[in-house]
Amino acid sequence: MQVHILALETSTSVCGVALLSQQGETTQLYVRRHEGSSEHAEFLLPMVEEVLAEAGVKRHEISAIAFGQGPGGFTGLRVACGVTQGLAFALGCPVVPVPSLLAVAEAxxxxxxxxxxxxxxxxxxxxxxxxxxxxxxxxxxxxxxxxxxxxxxxxxxxxxxxxxxxxxxxxxxxxxxxxxxxxxxxxxxxxxxxxxxGDTAKPDVEAVAHLGLRAFLAGEGIAAELAAPSYVRDKVAFTTAEREQGLGGNPAAVWRPA
Missing domain, CATH: 3.30.420.40 (ATPase, nucleotide binding domain)
Structure with a gap:
């Protein structure tokens, strides 16, 4: 069986796209990266077309789409998730969310x-x-x-x-x-x-691709409509009313030493 995993990672300033193809024990990886946090939406789909063309793989042959789920930059997470959902809906393929911190560990x-x-x-x-x-x-x-x-x-x-x-x-x-x-x-x-x-690395699309392949083969893909970013930080400031009640500091980082 031939498997093609398309991977997207935009949780940092680097926009990454990879296609990981596996047939039997043989794997091939095709990667594109672009530096520029404000340009993810502009470069992501053209880079998808580039890796597919290099690999000679048609869109309908994509087995699943993996994406860096976060946490990370809010805008980047939304771009990767949104593009993943759009492609997955169109192609009728499953989605594999990959935690961005796990992608660092994988590398x-x-x-x-x-x-x-x-x-x-x-x-x-x-x-x-x-x-x-x-x-x-x-x-x-x-x-x-x-x-x-x-x-x-x-x-x-x-x-x-x-x-x-x-x-x-x-x-x-x-x-x-x-x-x-x-x-x-x-x-x-x-x-x-x-x-x-250890290493000082950030999440990279190559690791997202490998984790996505492993999860797909284990049957862990989900429907496109269930995909969502993992922000972790969902609040960056208290409201005026909360500050008037005496709340201050950072509302998001809740863990404190005992």
Whole structure:
């Protein structure tokens, strides 16, 4: 059976499109990327046509469409989800939402059993964080902690919180562009016991394609109308009425050290 997975990733400033084709044990990957956060809507569909043409694949041959679900830039998430839904409706194919932080973990050198924490810059002095463990026997990711928004300064406390919740956790590897966005924080993490600093990557469409293929083959595709972005941060400021009631600070990052 020949499978063609179209993947879209626009949760960051990079607009990425990939086509991952698999027949038997052979896979081929075709990728296009464009830098420019305000240009996603302009470049996404032309890049889709480019990878399909390069691969010699017709639109109706697409098996499923995977997209970076977020969290990430609001506009980018809506572009990827909207284009995915439009194409999927037209082609009658399923959709595979891929968490953007999981896409970062997928691109790492896989160490079975090790806890992988992904921390991405969420702006406003905040981070998107999640934790995963790669299961070597099944070659799948176990989500240990779903995507969460936290203040950047409490990341060390959140990591210590994880340690208290897990038995024999071993080394925690922390990866993601937060290590670049907050260099002082990265320096502090480097001095913490059992914390290893990993890659500084952002979500990439190649990882979205591979995760999408795996999910599709496992029967995890969904109908186009069920696809939705995962914003995580859904509120950036209190209303006037809420401020008059004494609420202040950031309304979104709810996790605090005990």
């Amino acid at each position: 790492l050198e896989k160490v079975p059993g090790q806890l992988e924490v992904v921390a991405l810059d969420a702006r406003m002095q905040e981070l998107y964080v999640a934790a995963y463990r790669y299961e070597g026997n099944t070659k799948t990711w176990l989500c240990c902690y779903n995507s969460l928004l936290i203040d950047a300064q409490v990341l060390p406390d959140w990591l210590m919180h994880i340690r208290t919740q897990e038995n024999e956790i071993g080394t925690i590897r922390v990866s993601g562009d937060a290590l670049v966005a907050f260099p002082e924080l990265a320096a502090n993490l480097k001095d913490m016991p059992s914390i290893q600093l």
